[in-house]
Amino acid sequence: MSPDMIIDWLQATLRWGAPLILVAMGEVFAERSGIINVGIEGIMLTGALAGIAVSFFTGNVFLASIGTMLLGALLGLGVAYLTVSRRTNQVVTGLMVNLAALGGTNLLFALLSESRHERVATFPLLFPASFSEIPVIGPILFRQPVSTWFALILPFFAAYFLYRTDWGLNVRAVGDNPKAAATAGLPVIKLKYEAVILSGIFAALGGAALTLSEVGYFASGGMTAGRGFVVLAAVVVGGWDPVRVALACLVFGAADAAQLRMQAMGSTIPYQFLQMLPYVITLIALAGLVGRTRAPKTWGAPYDPADI
Amino acid sequence: MTQNDKIAMRMEGITKRFPGVLANDRISLECRKGEVLGLLGENGAGKTTLMNILYGLHQPDSGKIFINGKQVTIESPAKAIELGIGMVHQHFKLVDTLTALENVILGIPSEHPLVLDLAPARKRFLALCEEYDLYVDPSVEVWRLSVGKQQWLEILKALYRDARLLVLDEPSAVLTPAEGEQLFKAIRKLTAEERSVIFISHKFGEVLEITDRITVIRDGHVVGTVPTKEATYPELARMMVGRPVAMDRKSRPLAAKKDPILVMENVEAMSDRGLPALKNINLTLHPGEIVGVAGVDGNGQLELAECIVGMRKRTSGTIRIQGLNVDHVMDDPSFVGYIPADRQKVGLFLALTVAENLIVKDYYKAPFARKSVLRYSAIRQHAKDLIKDYNIKTPSGEVEVANLSGGNQQKVVIARELSDQPAPVVASQATRGLDLGAVESVHNFLLAERERGAAVLFISTELQEVMSLSDRIIVMFRGEVMGEVDGNTADVDTIGQMMLGETAEVSA
Numbered sequence: 001m002s003p004d005m006i007i008d009w010l011q012a013t014l015r016w017g018a019p020l021i022l023v024a025m026g027e028v029f030a031e032r033s034g035i036i037n038v039g040i041e042g043i044m045l046t047g048a049l050a051g052i053a054v055s056f057f058t059g060n061v062f063l064a065s066i067g068t069m070l071l072g073a074l075l076g077l078g079v080a081y082l083t084v085s086r087r088t089n090q091v092v093t094g095l096m097v098n099l100a101a102l103g104g105t106n107l108l109f110a111l112l113s114e115s116r117h118e119r120v121a122t123f124p125l126l127f128p129a130s131f132s133e134i135p136v137i138g139p140i141l142f143r144q145p146v147s148t149w150f151a152l153i154l155p156f157f158a159a160y161f162l163y164r165t166d167w168g169l170n171v172r173a174v175g176d177n178p179k180a181a182a183t184a185g186l187p188v189i190k191l192k193y194e195a196v197i198l199s200g201i202f203a204a205l206g207g208a209a210l211t212l213s214e215v216g217y218f219a220s221g222g223m224t225a226g227r228g229f230v231v232l233a234a235v236v237v238g239g240w241d242p243v244r245v246a247l248a249c250l251v252f253g254a255a256d257a258a259q260l261r262m263q264a265m266g267s268t269i270p271y272q273f274l275q276m277l278p279y280v281i282t283l284i285a286l287a288g289l290v291g292r293t294r295a296p297k298t299w300g301a302p303y304d305p306a307d308i
Numbered sequence: 309m310t311q312n313d314k315i316a317m318r319m320e321g322i323t324k325r326f327p328g329v330l331a332n333d334r335i336s337l338e339c340r341k342g343e344v345l346g347l348l349g350e351n352g353a354g355k356t357t358l359m360n361i362l363y364g365l366h367q368p369d370s371g372k373i374f375i376n377g378k379q380v381t382i383e384s385p386a387k388a389i390e391l392g393i394g395m396v397h398q399h400f401k402l403v404d405t406l407t408a409l410e411n412v413i414l415g416i417p418s419e420h421p422l423v424l425d426l427a428p429a430r431k432r433f434l435a436l437c438e439e440y441d442l443y444v445d446p447s448v449e450v451w452r453l454s455v456g457k458q459q460w461l462e463i464l465k466a467l468y469r470d471a472r473l474l475v476l477d478e479p480s481a482v483l484t485p486a487e488g489e490q491l492f493k494a495i496r497k498l499t500a501e502e503r504s505v506i507f508i509s510h511k512f513g514e515v516l517e518i519t520d521r522i523t524v525i526r527d528g529h530v531v532g533t534v535p536t537k538e539a540t541y542p543e544l545a546r547m548m549v550g551r552p553v554a555m556d557r558k559s560r561p562l563a564a565k566k567d568p569i570l571v572m573e574n575v576e577a578m579s580d581r582g583l584p585a586l587k588n589i590n591l592t593l594h595p596g597e598i599v600g601v602a603g604v605d606g607n608g609q610l611e612l613a614e615c616i617v618g619m620r621k622r623t624s625g626t627i628r629i630q631g632l633n634v635d636h637v638m639d640d641p642s643f644v645g646y647i648p649a650d651r652q653k654v655g656l657f658l659a660l661t662v663a664e665n666l667i668v669k670d671y672y673k674a675p676f677a678r679k680s681v682l683r684y685s686a687i688r689q690h691a692k693d694l695i696k697d698y699n700i701k702t703p704s705g706e707v708e709v710a711n712l713s714g715g716n717q718q719k720v721v722i723a724r725e726l727s728d729q730p731a732p733v734v735a736s737q738a739t740r741g742l743d744l745g746a747v748e749s750v751h752n753f754l755l756a757e758r759e760r761g762a763a764v765l766f767i768s769t770e771l772q773e774v775m776s777l778s779d780r781i782i783v784m785f786r787g788e789v790m791g792e793v794d795g796n797t798a799d800v801d802t803i804g805q806m807m808l809g810e811t812a813e814v815s816a
């Protein structure tokens with residue numbers, strides 16, 4: 001492999017890893033509060049379409065981001081209502097959200113667009129193009145859209161919020177022992193809602209980052225391709241710690257970027273096998289970590305405030 | 309000060325109904341400023357429910373609550389805290405994974421929402437520790453704390469919020485006698501500051517020692533309130549149980565010593581957390597004796613029981629039951645009788661019927677199964693017999709065990725474990741949470757086992773019943789046997805010292 005290819009691969013790693021990190025940072029908070037939002041795959045997909053749609057109509061990626069996040073918040077609210085207030089099974093609920101989102105985006109996209117592959121305004125580079133001329137780190141770091149940079153900084157903010165603020169402490173308490181939290185006077189239900197809504201916001205934003213960072217178009221038929229599910233795995237592999245979860249996302253991004261490059265190089269391995277690579281790596285990581293991470297104590301369990 | 313100014317809290321006609329139970333039936337009581345009010349009642353009398361209502365965890369179906377003379381509605385714990393009410397629950401409400409200090413400040417908004425500055429909180433917390441002489445290391449995660457320390461932490465948590473009325477729900481159940489003294493000192497300091505304490509218990513001795521007045525509750529209603537100075541042990545017992553009770557040492561004929569049933573030599577084992585839980589245990593049980601195991605909860609009793617019944621691996625040492633290596637015990641579970649401490653999770657399948665629960669150790673044997681097909685006629689008959697023999701109160705054997713009361717659930721466990729006439733019987737916290745009537749029948753079943761010639765290991769954190777039932781008593785502390793005393797001559801002080809980790813001269 002030539003140095004150029006390696007540089008290109010690292011650059012793609014960050015680019016593919018960034019949307020995952022965005023989605024994961026919200027999910028970490030939801031799961032820390034005890035709720036597994038399995039619906040992030042579908043919300044991400046919806047966000048991918050919403051980002052493209054708003055960008056197409058307004059030509060403004062800032063508005064597109066805001067609109068996408070609002071939609072994500074709304075979907076998060078729906079998931080929170082079902083899983084927190086109605087205490088539905090979190091996995092089944094999430095799967096239904098994902099299937100509904102797949103059908104919904106296909107339908108809406110068919111209705112919205114005459115020209116299916118129209119490119120729209122995308123996230124600009126954060127640094128002047130001249131920075132990209134710097135050898136090695138130039139192309140890797142500076143030929144990246146704003147969204148990548150945001151995703152690289154976000155985990156540190158997320159860690160700060162989780163470990164160094166009131167709200168983070170409250171969320172951790174709620175996920176580990178909601179009864180104790182309620183007895184201490186915490187609004188358990190409200191905190192769970194907030195955390196799940198946050199996961200909706202960032203899942204949608206991650207979707208928009210996928211479509212608005214590079215490709216600039218939406219493809220029908222579930223273009224997130226299971227990335228939301230990979231985030232669910234990354235959160236476990238990263239032990240519910242924002243920074244380690246982000247690293248897990250980058251590993252997946254690297255695997256994704258590698259398999260795309262191998263396909264492009266015309267490898268003799270059938271491309272279907274290459275496509276499996278990132279998911280197989282995720283499975284291996286999950287299996288290797290069993291018993292070594294500590295999940296929030298009431299992870300995935302419904303909480304009934306009347307039960308004391 | 310007028311009479312009314314002296315009342316810190318008054319409840320009037322509180323009624324609370326759960327599906328199928330009237331937990332509180334028009335309860336009225338009051339607690340004065342600077343007094344310790346004892347709330348005495350058997351398990352299930354409704355004490356915890358009443359206090360959960362005061363703390364905003366339950367809403368009463370009817371009734372009124374007054375704090376400092378003003379009628380209030382307490383819709384949540386947050387409101388209770390605001391009104392100056394603090395509560396230490398029977399089952400602690402601490403977040404295990406957070407540090408002691410984080411638990412204390414949980415729910416108190418910090419000065420600035422974006423900065424969690426623990427330094428001032430730490431300072432204030434340590435000052436409180438010193439003031440009430442209840443020290444807890446603020447930076448230790450709660451799961452590392454002993455139950456006694458967790459109790460202190462709960463109290464400090466309430467005091468940190470400046471509770472004027474502190475509810476302690478069965479606080480001494482998890483304390484050593486010396487820790488109990490420390491608690492009483494702290495309580496006296498609180499009342500000296502004009503704070504009020506409601507002290508819930510079902511133990512007469514401590515209620516008589518620490519309280520100013522005692523309100524007795526039975527079956528959800530108030531039986532009466534008496535000034536402690538005028539209260540006597542028999543009178544309280546009669547109010548609490550509704551009939552006279554005797555709790556003396558049970559007389560028993562001496563059994564002749566025969567070959568030992570259980571021999572443990574140098575046994576060591578780990579806890580679930582992978583920490584050493586049993587250290588160098590040597591223990592021999594003979595036929596026809598009850599050996600009591602005293603000690604504060606969590607000092608290796610669970611691991612001891614599980615090693616004997618073959619549910620936990622030893623890291624070293626040998627265990628022989630009637631000469632047979634313990635590793636073969638699980639080949640036929642009817643070989644030992646085991647009454648586990650957690651009857652709902654370990655002892656029973658709550659969703660199965662009484663009849664099914666009674667055969668889970670023998671389900672694959674004739675007459676209950678033939679060629680892997682269960683034969684319900686035999687199973688039903690078996691259930692009928694045991695329900696009669698062990699006096700289990702249930703409409704029929706076809707009822708799910710979950711629907712039985714605690715005492716009758718325990719009888720199902722006992723019937724199953726003892727009806728095969730096992731040589732060794734391990735009974736762990738066999739009376740925890742049962743009312744006095746059920747406690748008495750459990751004791752009698754175990755004494756009958758002794759008569760039959762079984763060797764009974766009786767593990768309990770209630771010193772009184774260990775002393776009233778055992779022929780010999782061993783005391784456990786941090787996984788070690790601190791000493792052994794003769795059941796006839798045992799006294800609370802010696803055992804109490806050993807529960808704290810002091811080795812006493814062996815008097816057996």
Ligand SMILES: Nc1ncnc2c1ncn2[C@@H]1O[C@H](COP(=O)(O)OP(=O)(O)O)[C@@H](O)[C@H]1O
Nearest residue numbers: 326329331349350351352353354355356357358
């Ligand atoms: N959340 C609940 N749901 C249904 N029944 C309950 C609940 N809490 C308590 N009970 C029942 O109410 C009665 C009183 O219980 P409790 O207040 O815990 O008694 P105590 O604290 O005096 O031992 C018991 O019969 C108990 O089974």
Ligand SMILES: [Mg+2]
Nearest residue numbers: 355356357398
């Ligand atoms: Mg109680």
